[in-house]
Amino acid sequence: MCFCEKMISIVIPVCNRKNVVKTMIESVLHQEYEEWELILVDDGSVDGTFEMLMEYEKKDNRISLFARNRLPIGAQTCRNIGLEVAKGEFIVFFDSDDYIQPYCLRQRINNMSLYPDVDFLVFPAQEFSEIVGDRQRFWGQIVNDDVLSLLLESYIPISGWTNMYRTNSLKRKGVLWDEKLKSKQDVDFNIQNILKGLRFEYAKGSMVDYFFRVETNKGSVNKMxxxxxxxxxxxxxxxxxxxxxxxxxxxxxxxxxxxxxxxxxxxxxxxxxxxxxxxxxxxxxxxxxxxxxxxxxxxxxxxxxxxxxxxxxxxxxxxxxxxxxxxxxxxxxxxxxxx
Structure with a gap:
């Protein structure tokens, strides 16, 4: 089975990330797999980020920019807005200050064709600080068969950005990002996916395709x-x-x-x-x-x-x-x- 013409929806919440969101957007624009839509949802930026995103929207018709139009504020609301408007058969939730390899989307959609019975696949990811590859910490690795057990103990073997989901699976099961949460959003999302019966596998043999920026993603949250x-x-x-x-x-x-x-x-x-x-x-x-x-x-x-x-x-x-x-x-x- 080949998914060569299947669209992937990429949902990215953005808030005051003018200096780093370019890296993520440019890495999307340079994907080997070109059947995608990039859904940028701004969470009330005041540093010129929104205006910069408007310029990207004008340059590529695959990019759509939305402003969060309801409460509460937060990335979880923005992700739900992105899920609501997504047109792709597959969907990924990425962070605005991270980076994906040029083969990321191609690798993910090719693997989805190998697992037709799963609702989402887990892919390897790696942390970085300033330069891709400068930290040797990895995510999305196989540990044991009971991922729910690890998530409940607050270990995080998988996150939102390690996964590619079938859009219809999320909508059919009514899985949403909990907008009441201030933290633990990724953990909760994956726990709810498992409890609602979504089937998943690890994409065995896959290369690291996602790089998670540590300081800007985690520093302020750890204090809050x-x-x-x-x-x-x-x-x-x-x-x-x-x-x-x-x-x-x-x-x-x-x-x-x-x-x-x-x-x-x-x-x-x-x-x-x-x-x-x-x-x-x-x-x-x-x-x-x-x-x-x-x-x-x-x-x-x-x-x-x-x-x-x-x-x-x-x-x-x-x-x-x-x-x-x-x-x-x-x-x-x-x-x-x-x-």
């Missing part, structure tokens, strides 16, 4: 995830995830959900006791017993009851932290091998 606004989003995400997973699998993944709750609690600090209590109240509903609950209870006793310094009481949860850091260090530092 510790704000009150993001804490409210964490509680919402955790509550929603528990309910969604329980509806499909009952208590099968409660250990993973417990670890996810611990991960969120560790993010808290002394001024956010309401946030920590909210997380703990959700964790208490899980069917986890033994040493994990004992450690968490000791942590909360030290911190909430006796007022121990948060850094000291977090030592109690050190085993979970070490396990997470060790796994992430091993996973992302591996040379990519899809075979």
């Amino acid at each position: 995830v510790y704000t009150r606004e993001h804490f409210d989003s964490h509680v919402y995400f955790y509550d929603k995830t528990i309910k969604s997973v329980h509806q499909m699998y009952n208590c099968k993944y409660d250990n993973e959900l417990f670890i996810l709750g611990v991960y969120f609690i560790i993010m808290g600090h002394r001024d956010d006791m309401e946030y920590i209590r909210s997380m703990y109240n959700l964790i208490k509903g899980l069917s986890c017993f033994g040493i994990m609950n004992l450690l968490l209870s000791l942590y909360l006793l030290l911190y909430l009851k006796f007022g121990f310094d948060i850094k000291i009481s977090k030592v109690v949860l050190l085993p979970f932290y070490i396990k997470r850091k060790a796994f992430l260090s091993w996973y992302h530092s591996r040379r990519f091998d899809c075979n």
Whole structure:
């Protein structure tokens, strides 16, 4: 089967990225596979980005520019707007400050023809900082058969940009980007895809075709995830995830959900006791017993009851932290091998 004439929709949210979005757009324009539409959705840029995107729209009729016309603000709303207007049989969600190899779209659509029964395929990606190839951290690698388990423990083996989706699969299953979330958007999107029954595979033997810029993508977000606004989003995400997973699998993944709750609690600090209590109240509903609950209870006793310094009481949860850091260090530092 050949998909040589099938259109690919590329959805990219943009906000004040004038200095870096050119790199992504130019890499799209230089794709070996030419049957694509680029849907740029501006999220209220004020630095001249929108005007620059208008010039690109004039130069190539495959490029369409939209301004976000509804609330809430954020990349997740822009991606949904892009999904609504997408005409392609396949769709990808890329970030504005990243880069794709010239063979990216060709590789992805060729692989989709090899997996006619899947709803999306996962492709390899690599981080970079200033120059493509300057960081040896990889994404989209095969780890085990239970990706949902890893996502629930807040490991991120796949992201939005590692995947190519069948547009109709997303629309048929009613999968949307959750516009209430301030962070964890990619994790939530992939969890919902799996819970709603979308079938996927890794594109075995594929080359790295996507490069994810670390500083501009993650730096500001990493600071914001510790704000009150993001804490409210964490509680919402955790509550929603528990309910969604329980509806499909009952208590099968409660250990993973417990670890996810611990991960969120560790993010808290002394001024956010309401946030920590909210997380703990959700964790208490899980069917986890033994040493994990004992450690968490000791942590909360030290911190909430006796007022121990948060850094000291977090030592109690050190085993979970070490396990997470060790796994992430091993996973992302591996040379990519899809075979």
